[in-house]
Amino acid sequence: MTAQALRLGTRRSALALAQSGLVARAVTEATGRRVELVEITTHGDVSREALTQIGGTGVFVNALRDALLDGSVDFAVHSLKDLPTADPAGLALAAVPEREDVRDVLVAREQLKFADLSPGARVGTGSPRRAAQLRLLRQDLEIVPVRGNVDTRVGYVAKGELDAVVLAYAGLSRLGRLGEVTDYFDPNALLPAPGQGALALECRAADGALAAQLAALDHGPTRAAVRAERALLAALEAGCSAPVGGYATATADELQLTGTVTEADTPDAPRSIRMSVTGAPGEAERLGRELAARMLDQGAAGLMGKKT
Incomplete structure (x- = not known):
């Protein structure tokens, strides 16, 4: 008897479907089981407000998790950087596949590099992290908040409304659109978001058999790296x-x-704290907490707008 197809919950965006399609094929290859995509709309997909206004954490995830918990789907694929850091009751992170290139990239008019953008050029991003670090790199640019999918954001440049947008390499790669990139940011110059470039496969904690099958896609070095990053966050x-x-x-x-941590929404040169720590992969979470403690001692909370 043929095993029942696995139902994979995914957001409806072109990028989410591309990512989920890659995972579905990998799961079928690893387990021999057919996978069908179940499209789910999240709050973050329908709202046009800034992430900071609609809550940020979880807005692209909660609807998928609800579908897992009510049995509508068997497992879900998330962009790992969208996952809240708290472990959800009843769910398990079954696999973290090998991550894609973590860099941020520029898509600019006339094939311009970041250094060649003229003073006052309008650069779009929906990420407070990118906005703050871009201001640190070049205070002469106008950083414009934008929302929307890749087509929408790149369209602002094509229509002349923006001079450039900053996006993740991983997303453009999975969509087959790296040919539109005009410049690449060194990750040491524009530090990525925790979990950037990585995917997360989540299933019900009680479904141990499925979790064991999905674990075939897990990549140990990537999981260790993102555990440290998420512990820091x-x-x-x-x-x-x-x-x-x-x-x-x-x-x-x-x-x-x-x-x-880089100060956001300041008209002056933003203040920034940057620190590193090294240790054993098995100590990933401890290293993340240790680095956070050192950064907080140096005033990181104040740069994030928190009272100290």
């Missing part, structure tokens, strides 16, 4: 819409984590 008590960058690299023997 959690200890800073910062959500996915906070101006926090965190990037870890892991080998079998060593994990290095760098974090940054």
Whole structure:
């Protein structure tokens, strides 16, 4: 008897469907089970408000998790950077596949590089983290908040409403649109978001058999790296819409984590804290908490707009 198809919950955006399609094929190859996509609309998909106004953390995730918990789907695929850092009751992070390139990229008019943008150029991003770090790199640019999918954001440049937009390499790669990139940011210059470039496969905690099957897609170094990054984010008590960058690299023997908090929404040169820590991959979460504690000692909470 043929096994019943697995139902994979996914957001409806072109990027989410592309990511989920990649995962569906990998799951079928690893388990022999057919996978069908179940499209779900999240609050973050329908709201045009800034992430900071609609709550940020969880707005792209909660509807998928509700579908998991009520049995509408068997597992879900998330962009890991969208996941709240708290572990959800009744759900398990079954696999973190090998992550894509973590860099941010520029899509600009006339094939311009970031350094070649003229003073006063309008650069769009929906990320407070990117906005704050871009202001740190170049105070002469106008950073414009934007929302929408890749087509919408790139369209602002095509229509001349913006001079450039900053997006994630991973998203454009999965959509087959890297040809539109005009410049690449070194991750040491524009530190990525915690979890950027990584995907998360989530299922019900009680479904141990499925979790074991999905674990075939897990990539140990990526999981260790994102555990450190997410521990940093959690200890800073910062959500996915906070101006926090965190990037870890892991080998079998060593994990290095760098974090940054950059002051947002300031007309002056933004203040920034940037620190690193190194240790064993098995200590990923402890390293994230240790780095957060050191950054908080240096005033990170104040840069995030929190009272100290």
